[in-house]
Amino acid sequence: MAELFQFELVSPERQLLSEQVVEVIVPGTEGEFGVLKNHSPFMSTIKPGLLKVRAQDGGALTEYFVRGGFADVAPGGLTVLAEQAIPVADLDRDELAQQIKNAEEDLKDAKDDDSRLKASDLLSQLNDVQNAIIPA
Amino acid sequence: MPSLKDLRNRIASVKATQKITKAMQMVAAAKLRRAQEAAEAARPYAERMGEVLANLAVAFDGRDDAPKLMSGTGSDQVHLLVVATAERGLCGGFNSNIAKLARDHARSLLADGKTVKIICVGKKGYDVIKREFGSHVVKVIELRNVKRLAFSDAHTIGEELLSMYGAGEFDVCTLFYSRFQSVIAQIPTAQQLIPADLPVAEEASEAASASAVYEYEPGEAEILEDLLPRNISVQVFRALLENAASEQGARMSAMDNATRNAGDMIDKLTIKYNRQRQAQITTELIEIISGAEAL
Secondary structure: OOOOEEEEEEOOOOEEEEEEEOEEEEEEOOEEEEEOOOOOOEEEEEOOEEEEEEOOOOOOEEEEEEEEEEEEEEOOEEEEEEEEEEEHHHOOHHHHHHHHHHHHHHHHHOOOHHHHHHHHHHHHHHHHHHHHHOOO | OOOHHHHHHHHHHHHHHHHHHHHHHHHHHHHHHHHHHHHHHHHHHHHHHHHHHHHHHHHHOOOOOOOHHHHOOOOOOEEEEEEEOOOOOOOOOHHHHHHHHHHHHHHHHHHOOOEEEEEEEOHHHHHHHHHHHHHHEEEEEOOOOOOOOOHHHHHHHHHHHHHHHHOOOOOEEEEEEEEEOOOOOEEEEEEEEEOOOOOOOOOHHHHHHHHOOOEEEOOHHHHHHHHHHHHHHHHHHHHHHHHHHHHHHHHHHHHHHHHHHHHHHHHHHHHHHHHHHHHHHHHHHHHHHHHHHHO
8 A cells, every 4th residue: 555645736826636645747847757655855847748646546647737837845745836737638639739839830930049949849848748648 | 955856866866876886896796706716726826936936045045146037137227117906997995006106116216216117007007107107107918808817817927027127128126916905905015026035034044954955856046047937927926816806805895885875875865855845745735724814
C-alpha cells in the first residue's frame, strides 16, 4: 500500500484539486518527473503538457492539461501552480488547435534566434500534447 | 403649492425610482456573491506565488545580478500609474475614491519633478482622471465587454506593462485599486508592482532556513526570472478581482441607501398629500355650509 500525500493543483482562477493522492507525474521543463510521498524538497518550472494524478493505489491516472507555471514539492506535499489547468476530458480541441496556430505564427514572426527557439519549443510541446490526447 | 395631482405624480415617480434602486441592489448582491467567490478562488494561487517568490528573493536580496523586475532600473524618474476602476457608475464613492487616491499620488509626484504616465483600466476612472491629467494618460483599457473576468484579461495587461518596462518607458509602476474588506468597507489601495515589492525583510531568516534544502530545476535564477513576469499578471488579476467585488459591494450599499431614501421621501410626500386632501375637503365643506346658512 503506497502512502498518500497532499496534492494541490491551483490555477489563477480557482483551486482545481486539493486531495490526498498516491502519485503525481509532472511535466517539468527539464523532463517529466514523478512525485511520491516523502519526495525531497524540489522546485521546477513546468512546460505545457499533461499532468497525471494517481489518486488510489493501482488506480487509473487522471490527466490534466497544464501550461505555464511551476511545481513546488515541499515536505507538506506537492503544489502545482499553473496559469492554465484543464481536465483533459474538458479540454477544448479547437482551443488547443488555436494555441498551436498562435505558436506557429509566433515562430514565423520571431526576429532573433532566442525568440525563435522559444516559439519552436512551445510549438513542439503543444504538438506533443495534441498527439497524446487525440487517440483518447 | 403643488396641486393634489402633482403630488400624486411625484409619489408615483419616486415609487418607480425606488423599484429600480431596489432591483439594482438585489442584482448587485447576487453579483457580489459571484465576485467574492472568484476573488476567494484566486487567493490560494496568489498567496503561494508570494511565498515562493519571497523564498527565492532572499537569495538575491542586494545582489547585483538580481533580475531588473526586482531590483528596478536604478532610477525613479518616470512613474507609471495603473488606475483600475469600474466600467459603470451608480456605485457610491467607489470610482471617485480610487481616482482621488491616484490623483493625490500623481500630484505629489509631479510636485517632486517626476514624470507621470497613467494607464486607465475602466472607463469611469478615465472620466475623472482626464480632467486634470488628460495629457499624461498613455492608454485606456476598457473591460466593458468582459462578462466574467478571466486570467487572460489580466495577462494581456501584464504583458503590456512588461513590454513597456522592457522598452524602458517607465521606472516604477504602481497599481491603484480598491481592496475588498466587507460589503460596507472598500479600501482604495496603492500597490507597487515594479520593482516587485517582496516581503523580504520580515521572514527572511525563517524562509532562508526552509529553502536551504530546496533543489531547483532549472536554476534558482531561471525560476525567479520566469516567475517575476508571471507575478505581475497575477497581481493585476487579483487587483481586478478585488475591484470587481468592491464595485458590487459599493453599489449594493449605495443602492440600499437610495432605496431607503426613496422610502422616506414617499412617506413625507404621502403625509403632505393627505394633509392637502383634508384641507381641500374642509374648504369644500365650509363652502357648502356657509352657502346653506346664507339661504
